[in-house]
Structure formats: C-alpha cells, structure tokens
Amino acid sequence: MRIEAQPAQAVGGTAREHPSLTTLDPFKRAHRRMTVEVDIGIQCSFLAPPIACAMGLSYNPRTVNLSSLDRIFYAMAYQRVLLKVSGNSFCRAGESGISMSGVASLSEQLKRVHATGVELAIVCGGGNILRGKQFAEVSEAIKAPTAHYMGMLATVINGLALQDALENIGVQTRLLSAIRMEGVAETFIRRRCVRHLEKGRIVILAAGTGSPFVTTDTAAALRAREIEADVVLKGTRVDGIYSEDPELNPHAILFPEISYEDVLRKDLGVMDAQAVHHCMEANIPIHVFNYQREGNIEAAVAGESIGTRVVSKADLKNSTSN
Numbered sequence: 001m002r003i004e005a006q007p008a009q010a011v012g013g014t015a016r017e018h019p020s021l022t023t024l025d026p027f028k029r030a031h032r033r034m035t036v037e038v039d040i041g042i043q044c045s046f047l048a049p050p051i052a053c054a055m056g057l058s059y060n061p062r063t064v065n066l067s068s069l070d071r072i073f074y075a076m077a078y079q080r081v082l083l084k085v086s087g088n089s090f091c092r093a094g095e096s097g098i099s100m101s102g103v104a105s106l107s108e109q110l111k112r113v114h115a116t117g118v119e120l121a122i123v124c125g126g127g128n129i130l131r132g133k134q135f136a137e138v139s140e141a142i143k144a145p146t147a148h149y150m151g152m153l154a155t156v157i158n159g160l161a162l163q164d165a166l167e168n169i170g171v172q173t174r175l176l177s178a179i180r181m182e183g184v185a186e187t188f189i190r191r192r193c194v195r196h197l198e199k200g201r202i203v204i205l206a207a208g209t210g211s212p213f214v215t216t217d218t219a220a221a222l223r224a225r226e227i228e229a230d231v232v233l234k235g236t237r238v239d240g241i242y243s244e245d246p247e248l249n250p251h252a253i254l255f256p257e258i259s260y261e262d263v264l265r266k267d268l269g270v271m272d273a274q275a276v277h278h279c280m281e282a283n284i285p286i287h288v289f290n291y292q293r294e295g296n297i298e299a300a301v302a303g304e305s306i307g308t309r310v311v312s313k314a315d316l317k318n319s320t321s322n
Contacts, residue, residue: 077303078230080119080197083110084220085235087127089291090158093237096128098161107165109297110202114171118301119197121227123205123220124162126154132212148212152179155216159206160184172201178210178219190226197227217271221278232284233300234271235291240308241270256305257320259313260286270310279310286310 089106090098114120132151136144156177163175174196177185185206186192196203208219217234224232241263242252260280264273270288279286289300289307299306311319 076116076118076301078118078301080121080227080229081113081231081233081301082121082123082220082224082227082229083233083235083297084123084217085125085291086216087125087129087131087154087158088237089125089128089235090161091128098128098158100161100165103161103165106291107162107169107171109291109295110166111169111171113298113301114200114202116298116301117200119200121193121197121203121205121223121229122162123216123223124155124158125216126151126158129154129157145212148214149179152207152210155208156181156185156206159204163204166202173204174201175204175206178205178207193223194227215272215275217275218278221271221275221284224284225278225282229284232279232286233297234286234288235297236270236288237290237292239290239306240288241268241310243268255308257309257311257316259316260310261313263310270308276310280312283312285315 085106090103092099092102110120110122130147130151132144132148135150136142136147139147142150156175156179159175159177163173166173175185176188176193176196178188180187188205188207188210193203193205205219205223208214208216209222220232220234223229238246239254241255241258243255243266244252246252246254258268260276262268263270263276271286276286278284287300287307287309289296291297296306
C-alpha cells in the first residue's frame with residue numbers, strides 16, 4: 001500500500017502549515033475506530049519522514065493519496081462531536097422556509113470537518129418552518145402536544161434538505177428520526193447511530209426525542225450523552241455567550257469560558273436549563289460560537305479559542321490557572 005503525505009489543507013484545511021517538521025508520537029489505535037491515528041502535536045502540516053519510513057510509506061511533502069481504509073487524523077481537540085444547528089441555519093435572516101444556498105454553505109463547512117476524520121452527528125432545529133411551542137400559543141384549535149409533533153416533523157424536513165446537500169458534494173450521510181417514518185429516514189437506535197459514526201458517515205438526528213415538550217437543545221444534550229460525544233457544539237448567530245443579548249445591547253460582555261452553574265444562575269438563555277443540566281451531569285463541554293463565520297465550525301472542532309466554552313467549575317479553575 002502506498003500513501004503519500006501532503007499539506008494539511010488538502011484534507012480539510014484545519015491544520016496550518018508549520019515551518020519545520022515535528023517529531024511525532026508513535027502511531028496509536030483510535031479507541032472508537034479500527035483505523036490508524038497520527039498524533040501531529042502542534043498542528044504540523046506534513047507527515048514526518050521518520051514516521052513514514054517506520055511504516056514503510058513513501059514520503060512526498062507535496063501530495064497525498066489516502067485510501068478509504070487508512071486516514072490520518074490531524075490534531076483535533078475532539079473525536080466525536082455533536083453539532084446543534086438551529087432552524088435559522090436553513091433560511092435567510094428574517095425569513096422562513098429553506099434557503100438551499102444557506103444549506104449548501106453549511107454543507108461545505110461540514111464536509112471539511114468530516115474530512116479530518118472527526119465523527120460528526122448533527123441535531124437540526126425546525127424553527128424556520130414551525131416552532132411547536134409558539135404555534136400552540138397562538139392557535140386554540142391545535143393542542144400543545146400536536147403542535148410539538150408538528151415542530152418535530154419540521155426538523156425532519158430540514159434533515160432531508162441537509163442530507164441531500166451533503167450527499168450532493170460527496171459526503172455519506174444517514175438521517176435518523178426519533179419518530180418512525182421508514183420511507184424517509186431510519187429510526188433512531190443508539191447502537192446503529194454509533195455504528196454509522198464509526199463507519200465515517202455524518203449522522204443527522206431529526207424529530208427531537210420523539211416526545212412533545214422537549215426542545216431540540218435538550219434533544220441534542222440527550223443524544224450527546226447516548227452516543228458518548230466529546231462535546232456539544234452550539235452554532236448561533238452571535239459570537240458566543242454574552243452577559244446580555246448582544247443584538248439588543250452592543251455593550252454586552254462576551255464570556256470566553258463560563259461554568260454550567262453560572263449559565264444557569266444568570267439565566268443566560270444560550271440553551272434551555274434541561275440541556276445544560278444534562279451536559280453538566282455527564283461533564284460534556286458546550287461550545288457556543290457563530291456558525292455563520294466561514295471556518296468557525298472547523299475551528300471549534302479543533303478546539304480553537306472562538307466563542308464560549310461552558311465547562312465544569314473544576315475545569316474552569318484548571319484552565320484559568322494554566
């Protein structure tokens with residue numbers, strides 16, 4: 001088998017070129033995949049010659065040909081990620097429905113993340129089509145549970161749009177629904193979902209939890225716990241968590257890091273309280289960032305200091321002391 005190494009940007013663009021080659025740690029098995037992982041260290045752009053020679057591989061710093069059976073993982077902060085995208089991601093600002101140009105832009109970012117080897121699950125909102133809670137409040141004819149089920153079906157519509165947009169650019173996906181609808185999506189089964197991730201497919205999780213009165217934020221946190229995700233990424237229209245709504249108060253303060261407890265105590269509203277509690281109980285960090293800035297999804301997966309990280313008080317204290 002012949003593998004040639006190339007600059008990192010050709011396999012996703014997340015690692016940056018470094019002026020010198022770094023001595024790499026030995027190859028190790030990824031704990032969730034039967035594939036080879038390279039610990040690149042500080043974002044080194046090239047496969048170092050000593051490692052290539054040790055494995056009997058040819059070394060060429062200009063080109064790369066990675067077979068489907070062998071992937072090289074650059075220094076990403078997380079291995080399995082759950083990304084929550086709101087229904088607003090699917091439409092233009094101030095509008096409703098689905099804008100395929102917006103979905104295509106999102107898909108391109110997701111493709112670059114997927115190319116790094118990260119296992120990616122996505123929970124879609126449905127507010128661009130219908131928000132169950134709001135619909136129930138303005139319609140006396142529709143009962144609240146029915147309105148919530150309608151909102152869940154809206155997330156399936158978004159999931160179908162995202163699935164086709166991703167597969168149109170060559171990314172394998174699976175759409176899993178919490179409500180059985182075999183004609184358009186697989187039914188969510190935890191082990192099946194994990195297996196799809198291990199096989200390198202992007203998994204789109206739709207229909208929330210399948211139960212009314214549960215937000216898609218809480219669904220994202222629950223699914224993150226089920227699939228043992230390393231982080232919950234929350235894509236928003238603003239740059240992170242602020243002391244106040246930055247769209248109303250331009251002087252609001254951005255928190256680079258904050259604890260779960262402070263998010264709940266200050267009622268900052270970035271996610272509903274149930275979602276934050278689930279992440280706190282499982283010690284899953286929440287990373288809130290502006291998904292509309294090009295490259296921000298890749299940067300968040302790489303652990304770069306963008307947006308706001310929500311972590312435990314102990315982790316926050318350790319981060320501050322370092």
